[in-house]
Structure formats: structure tokens, C-alpha cells
Amino acid sequence: MIALTGNLLLLFALLSSIATLFFAKTPAINEHKKYKFACLFGIFQFLFILFSYFLLTYGFVVSDFSLVTVWQNSEIQKPLIYKITGVWGNHEGSMLLWLLILSICLFFIIKYDGKIPKHVQLNTIAIQTSIIFAFLLFILFTSNPFALQLPIPIDGIGLNTLLQDPGLIIHPPLLYIGYVGYSVLFSYSVAIMLENKLTDNWARWIEKWAYISWIALTLGICIGSWWAYYELGWGGWWFWDPVENASLLPWITGTALIHSLLNYKSTGQHRDWTLLLSILTFSFSLIGTFLVRSGILTSVHSFASDPQRGLWILIILSFFIFFSLFIFLRNLQKESEKKDFVFLRRGTFILINNYLLMVSVVVIFFGMMYPLLLEAITGDRITVGPKYFNIVIAPLVILIAILMPIGPNLSWKDNWTQLAVKRLMISFVITIFLIISMQLVIYENADAFHLLLISLALWIFIASIVDLLPRNLSEFRIEFSGLKRKNLPIIGSRITHMAFGIMLFGIIYASAYSENKDLKMNLGDKIQIDRFELQYDGFGTHIGENYDDLQINFSLIKDDKKIANMTPAKRFFRKSGDITTEASIQKYYFDHMYITVGEVQEQFIYASVSYKPFVRFIWLGGFLMAFGVLFKTIFRSKIFGTTNA
Amino acid sequence: MTNKAKRLYFYTTATLLSALAVALVLIALDENIIYFYSPSEVNQSEAATLLRVGGLVKDGSLKKDSDLGIKFIIEDNIAEVSVIYNGILPDLFREGQGVIAEGKFIDNLFIANEIVAKHDENYMPKEVYESLKNK
Numbered sequence: 001m002i003a004l005t006g007n008l009l010l011l012f013a014l015l016s017s018i019a020t021l022f023f024a025k026t027p028a029i030n031e032h033k034k035y036k037f038a039c040l041f042g043i044f045q046f047l048f049i050l051f052s053y054f055l056l057t058y059g060f061v062v063s064d065f066s067l068v069t070v071w072q073n074s075e076i077q078k079p080l081i082y083k084i085t086g087v088w089g090n091h092e093g094s095m096l097l098w099l100l101i102l103s104i105c106l107f108f109i110i111k112y113d114g115k116i117p118k119h120v121q122l123n124t125i126a127i128q129t130s131i132i133f134a135f136l137l138f139i140l141f142t143s144n145p146f147a148l149q150l151p152i153p154i155d156g157i158g159l160n161t162l163l164q165d166p167g168l169i170i171h172p173p174l175l176y177i178g179y180v181g182y183s184v185l186f187s188y189s190v191a192i193m194l195e196n197k198l199t200d201n202w203a204r205w206i207e208k209w210a211y212i213s214w215i216a217l218t219l220g221i222c223i224g225s226w227w228a229y230y231e232l233g234w235g236g237w238w239f240w241d242p243v244e245n246a247s248l249l250p251w252i253t254g255t256a257l258i259h260s261l262l263n264y265k266s267t268g269q270h271r272d273w274t275l276l277l278s279i280l281t282f283s284f285s286l287i288g289t290f291l292v293r294s295g296i297l298t299s300v301h302s303f304a305s306d307p308q309r310g311l312w313i314l315i316i317l318s319f320f321i322f323f324s325l326f327i328f329l330r331n332l333q334k335e336s337e338k339k340d341f342v343f344l345r346r347g348t349f350i351l352i353n354n355y356l357l358m359v360s361v362v363v364i365f366f367g368m369m370y371p372l373l374l375e376a377i378t379g380d381r382i383t384v385g386p387k388y389f390n391i392v393i394a395p396l397v398i399l400i401a402i403l404m405p406i407g408p409n410l411s412w413k414d415n416w417t418q419l420a421v422k423r424l425m426i427s428f429v430i431t432i433f434l435i436i437s438m439q440l441v442i443y444e445n446a447d448a449f450h451l452l453l454i455s456l457a458l459w460i461f462i463a464s465i466v467d468l469l470p471r472n473l474s475e476f477r478i479e480f481s482g483l484k485r486k487n488l489p490i491i492g493s494r495i496t497h498m499a500f501g502i503m504l505f506g507i508i509y510a511s512a513y514s515e516n517k518d519l520k521m522n523l524g525d526k527i528q529i530d531r532f533e534l535q536y537d538g539f540g541t542h543i544g545e546n547y548d549d550l551q552i553n554f555s556l557i558k559d560d561k562k563i564a565n566m567t568p569a570k571r572f573f574r575k576s577g578d579i580t581t582e583a584s585i586q587k588y589y590f591d592h593m594y595i596t597v598g599e600v601q602e603q604f605i606y607a608s609v610s611y612k613p614f615v616r617f618i619w620l621g622g623f624l625m626a627f628g629v630l631f632k633t634i635f636r637s638k639i640f641g642t643t644n645a
Numbered sequence: 646m647t648n649k650a651k652r653l654y655f656y657t658t659a660t661l662l663s664a665l666a667v668a669l670v671l672i673a674l675d676e677n678i679i680y681f682y683s684p685s686e687v688n689q690s691e692a693a694t695l696l697r698v699g700g701l702v703k704d705g706s707l708k709k710d711s712d713l714g715i716k717f718i719i720e721d722n723i724a725e726v727s728v729i730y731n732g733i734l735p736d737l738f739r740e741g742q743g744v745i746a747e748g749k750f751i752d753n754l755f756i757a758n759e760i761v762a763k764h765d766e767n768y769m770p771k772e773v774y775e776s777l778k779n780k
């Protein structure tokens with residue numbers, strides 16, 4: 001029953017999308033009617049897809065094993081929360097989620113962007129619908145989550161045990177909202193390019209989508225990184241895995257896009273580049289999907305490799321990329337008037353920002369694709385080591401970090417140069433002061449390279465705070481009263497820049513000063529790590545819903561006082577017999593003590609123990625970055641609100 | 646300086662920096678690509694280069710000595726490579742299943758510094774699958 005209904009719902013969604021496209025493009029009726037019908041069928045698409053999604057969830061919840069997808073990825077014993085979220089823990093379901101978010105975006109375009117001229121709106125709806133249409137075909141023909149099987153098995157195979165974790169609840173949806181949110185920017189940008197006469201308002205229409213997608217993508221990546229950190233048991237938070245790179249690329253172009261939009265809004269320059277960036281960002285989202293779903297790159301994220309699926313997505317991907325690039329090139333406008341080029345302007349620094357970000361994209365993309373390229377040409381199979389990425393990204397990050405505080409201190413139009421120099425000097429002096437005192441107090445053995453990087457992280461952090469001081473002290477009161485309204489979005493931006501500094505600090509500190517020991521421990525053994533002692537106290541058991549844990553007990557001791565119990569575990573899943581390693585992580589201010597256990601014997605264990613100073617700054621910074629942009633988004637819309645000024 | 650000259654400087658700098666980036670990419674790539682071999686392809690004289698060997702863990706070959714030292718054999722139905730690894734094996738490391746070891750050859754022994762087995766029980770690393778397919 002579920003299989004049949006599900007297939008019908010998807011079919012209705014497909015028909016609705018065809019109807020939408022028809023009404024959006026038919027010359028037979030007037031624009032008002034076109035718009036009305038296109039919207040109506042757009043809403044239908046959304047509803048049908050939504051129902052089919054709920055239906056699949058229902059199938060998972062009631063364990064309907066007549067559905068192949070449910071049978072392969074679920075079991076009766078599985079906890080309810082993983083039945084609901086397990087919907088996206090497999091290829092078919094995750095593609096349905098992707099589709100659902102695409103249609104939710106369509107719904108928002110129809111419902112909440114009424115200020116935009118009808119003909120632009122109509123084109124946007126048509127383009128968004130054609131993306132939905134393509135993915136509906138993809139799902140129906142290669143990845144149908146409602147595929148039926150008979151006879152019905154008694155119990156399912158179960159969800160991959162590594163995925164049975166709270167990370168699954170939140171990481172994929174956020175990442176997908178980020179990826180797919182950029183489809184709206186894509187649709188708008190293409191629709192805008194199709195216009196002959198341009199209004200200048202378009203940057204405002206698409207700005208909020210650029211923010212929302214970026215926030216979701218940032219959170220998605222952060223949570224993914226956190227999940228990998230504690231679940232995969234290596235204690236690393238970024239592996240330059242192809243799929244991680246695939247999510248980083250749209251994030252970088254999305255960051256460039258946000259800046260370029262600001263530039264366009266304020267100076268009216270680089271319109272085409274801004275539009276190109278929004279096309280590029282969604283293209284990278286598609287490329288990311290293609291790489292993950294086709295399984296052509298080995299990665300932790302591969303569900304199952306099926307070349308046919310890869311081919312389909314490759315076709316979809318090529319179509320949308322070439323289609324949009326074609327429209328882009330056809331409508332490329334010669335920048336109407338070249339304004340005076342002044343180096344010390346905010347716009348120039350945004351240009352530099354965009355340049356550095358795009359170079360980062362190119363070098364990461366190249367490193368990611370090189371193994372494919374080489375295998376195609378010479379047949380050699382290679383891996384590009386993480387060191388490659390670190391080496392090529394480091395100089396770019398250094399340049400970005402040096403320049404990052406300068407731009408925001410400059411003006412779009414006026415000459416604030418003197419004031420900017422003064423403020424930057426203040427930040428510079430504070431940074432130098434802090435780094436020297438830190439050097440004296442904490443670590444005496446820092447090498448010059450890491451010291452430079454840490455100084456840069458501090459530099460960003462401090463300059464962002466100094467930048468929030470009123471520009472003119474004599475006008476302090478005016479500035480202060482302005483804080484309520486006009487300056488709030490600016491505070492959001494500075495929070496985000498500051499948070500980047502925090503994240504960078506965490507990344508560098510944790511990479512440079514972590515201590516790791518792999519060792520064998522007998523009962524009662526004590527080891528020394530950093531300023532702590534760790535004692536192995538024996539083991540116990542813990543019964544979970546569908547697993548049993550063998551917990552290994554440690555005492556964390558500082559200055560002869562026990563400060564915490566730590567219990568890493570070996571988790572035995574009853575049904576599949578799989579064993580996973582559960583790390584134990586103990587916070588100590590911003591640091592982590594991280595333990596995983598390898599083999600457990602009666603007399604001894606193998607443990608891997610790490611102390612990671614300031615590692616929590618990485619995620620703290622990441623979340624704060626998202627918060628800053630959220631802050632900006634909320635107050636921007638409050639201020640500009642309905643007036644669209 | 647005229648606007649044109651200023652722009653010219655700006656874009657010339659960008660171009661030079663891009664060239665620098667390309668150079669850096671090539672250098673970094675040259676030093677950090679790791680070749681993958683199956684046991685029958687591997688050339689043991691290629692000492693002291695970091696490489697990856699992938700295949701199946703031979704049944705009954707896994708031996709642990711008293712310390713963290715682990716010994717096992719990777720095979721591909723044609724040839725075998727003896728691997729020594731000091732550390733904790735991944736959860737899904739099993740005899741008879743696919744594995745990739747990264748390390749160097751020293752005296753005909755493969756000294757691994759990393760064991761990659763981030764697959765589930767049904768999944769085999771792509772490289773291993775493809776190299777076994779042809780055997």
C-alpha cells in the first residue's frame with residue numbers, strides 16, 4: 001500500500017511540475033493567469049512531495065519491509081528517533097529529503113517573495129521547478145524509495161551502526177538546507193539574467209537566501225566535523241576527505257557571494273560577477289551531490305556505488321551548469337560606467353577577498369579531482385594526501401587573515417583612511433601585546449610559523465572588536481543611538497569575522513600543541529599527558545536500547561585530585577554484531593581530553609589518549625560565525641522590512 | 646597614477662599571485678600524492694616512498710605481539726605483502742576483508758603508519774575492489 005501510494009504521490013508531483021512549467025511558459029493566457037496557475041501547481045508539487053516524504057517516514061516508523069529501502073536500512077528494534085531520521089541515512093531517502101527541501105524552497109519563493117515583479121517571479125518559479133522535475137525523474141528512475149519487494153521479510157537489515165548517532169538527526173538536514181538553499185539563488189540569478197531591463201533591487205531579493213543558505217551550510221559542516229571528531233574515533237575534525245571538500249567548496253563560493261552582494265549593493269559594481277557566483281555556488285552543491293552519490297571518490301560518506309546514478313546526476317549537473325552559463329554569457333553586460341579606482345576602499349578589499357577565496361576553491365577542487373584525472377590518463381591510482389591541502393591553503397589563509405580586518409575599516413565611498421589606520425594600529429598593538437604575554441605565560445616552545453598564525457587569529461579577533469567602536473569619538477552619542485537600528489547588521493558582520501578568528505585560533509592551537517599517546521595499559525596504570533594524569537580503573541557494562549557497551553573506566557587526575565571519570569566504550573550492536581568504538585571526551589575549559597580504546601583484554605587494554613588544547617574554539621567559532629550572520633539577517637529584514645529600501 | 650594604471654597594477658599583482666599559487670600547487674602535489682598498489686603490482690625496491698597497499702587481509706595472518714605491534718598479510722590472490730603496524734586497528738578491520746595500509750617498505754616489510762578501513766561490512770574500498778576484480 002505504502003509503495004503504491006508513494007509512487008503515485010511522486011507521479012502527481014511530477015505531473016504538477018510539468019503543469020507548472022506549462023503555465024509559466026504558455027503564451028495562451030495572460031500573465032496574471034499564468035502566474036496564478038504556476039503558483040497553484042507549484043504548491044501542489046510541494047504538497048505531493050511533502051506527503052510522499054511523510055509516507056516514507058511512516059514506512060520507516062511502522063517498519064514496513066515491503067519497501068526495499070526500509071528493509072535495507074531499518075529494523076524493528078531500532079530506536080524510534082533513528083527510524084524517523086534514518087529516512088535520510090540512505091541514498092534513496094536522502095535524495096527524497098533533497099527533493100523535499102527543493103520544493104520547500106519553491107514554496108517560499110511563491111509565498112513570501114511577493115514584492116518581486118511577476119515576470120521575474122514566474123521565471124524563478126519555472127527554473128526552480130525544472131530542478132525539481134530533474135530530481136524527480138532521477139528519484140523515480142534510479143533511486144525510488146518506494147520500490148516494492150515480495151515476499152515481505154520479517155525483519156530489516158538495519159541501519160549502518162556508525163550512523164546511529166545524534167549527529168544523524170541534525171547534520172544531513174542542515175547540510176542539505178545549505179546546499180539546496182543555493183538553488184533559490186541559482187533560480188533567481190538566472191531569472192534576473194533573463195531580464196533585459198534590470199532593476200537594481202535584485203541584490204536585496206536574493207541577499208536573505210544567500211544568508212540563510214550560508215548559515216545552514218556553516219552549521220551543517222560544523223556539526224559534521226564534530227560528529228566525525230567524536231564518532232569516527234580518530235579525534236580529527238577535518239580530514240580533507242573528498243566529501244568534506246565538496247561541502248567546503250560551495251561554502252567558500254557562498255562566502256564570496258555574500259561579500260560580493262554587499263559590494264554590489266553599495267557600489268553597483270561587479271553585477272555579473274555576483275550573479276556568476278550564485279550560479280557557481282549551486283553548481284558546486286550539485287557537484288558535491290554527484291561526487292557523493294556516484295561513489296567515484298572513496299569517502300566515509302559513500303552509501304553505495306551505482307554508476308548509473310552518477311551518470312544521471314552528471315547529466316542533470318551538466319545541463320544546469322551549461323544552461324546557466326549560456327544565459328550568463330548571452331546577457332553579459334559591459335559594466336556601464338567604470339568608477340574611479342581607489343585602492344583603499346572597501347569594495348577593492350572585497351574584490352581581493354573574492355580573488356583569494358576563488359583561488360582557494362580552485363586549489364581545493366584541483367586536489368580533489370586530480371586522482372580522477374590521473375587515473376583517467378595514466379591509470380595510476382593515487383590519493384592526494386591531506387598535507388597537499390594544508391600546504392596550499394596555508395598561504396591563502398595567511399593572506400586572508402592579514403587583510404580581513406582592513407576592508408571593514410575602510411569606507412565604500414569616503415576617505416576614512418586616516419581613521420582606519422589609527423584603528424588598525426590600535427588593534428595591531430593590542431595583538432602584539434597579547435601574543436607576547438601569552439608567549440610568556442603559557443608556551444615557551446612555540447615555533448615561529450605557528451606563532452605567526454596564532455597572532456593572525458588574534459589580529460582578526462581584536463580588530464573586529466575595535467571596529468565596533470564608534471568611528472568618531474566626538475559623535476559618540478549619535479553613533480550610540482544609531483546602534484539600535486542602523487548598526488545592528490554591522491555588529492552581525494563583526495561577530496562573524498571575530499568568530500572566524502576564534503575558529504582559526506582553535507584550529508592552529510589544536511593542531512600545533514596537541515599531545516597524543518597510543519599505549520598499552522595494565523589495570524591501575526597511570527600515565528602522564530600534558531598537565532594531567534590518567535589512570536585505568538577497570539571495566540563495566542552498560543545496556544543500551546539496541547546495543548551493549550563495554551565501558552572502560554579511567555580517572556582523570558590533575559594535581560593529585562581526581563577531576564573526572566572518563567568512560568570510552570566498545571559498543572556491540574545486538575542485531576548486526578557490529579562493534580563500534582565510542583570515544584570519551586572530557587572538557588577542560590576550552591580543551592579536550594580524548595580517549596578511545598582499541599583492544600580490550602582481561603589484563604590490559606590498548607588506549608589512544610589525546611590532549612587537545614583550545615580544540616573547542618573550532619566549533620565555538622563555527623557556530624558563532626553562523627550566529628553573526630543570523631543576527632545580521634534578522635536585523636537587516638527588521639530594518640528594511642517591507643519598504644525594501 | 647591614472648585609473649587605468651592603478652587597475653593594471655591591481656590585476657597584474659593578481660595574475661602574478663595566481664602564477665605563484667599554481668607553482669605552489671604543483672610542488673605540493675608532487676610531494677604529497679600517494680600511489681596505490683595491490684600486492685602483485687607493488688615494487689618493493691621502491692623503498693622510502695610513502696605509498697598505499699590495498700587488498701584482503703589474509704585469513705589467519707593477524708598476529709599481535711605483547712606490545713602494540715600488529716602483523717598481518719595483505720593478499721590479492723597472486724601476491725602477498727607482510728605488514729607491520731603499531732597502533733589501534735579500526736573497528737571494521739577483519740581477516741578476509743578489504744583494507745588499505747599506508748606506509749613505507751623497509752627490508753621487504755611494509756611498515757604502515759595508517760590503516761584505512763572506513764567502510765562498512767558490505768563496502769570495500771573502491772581501489773581494492775577494482776584491483777581484485779581483474780585478478
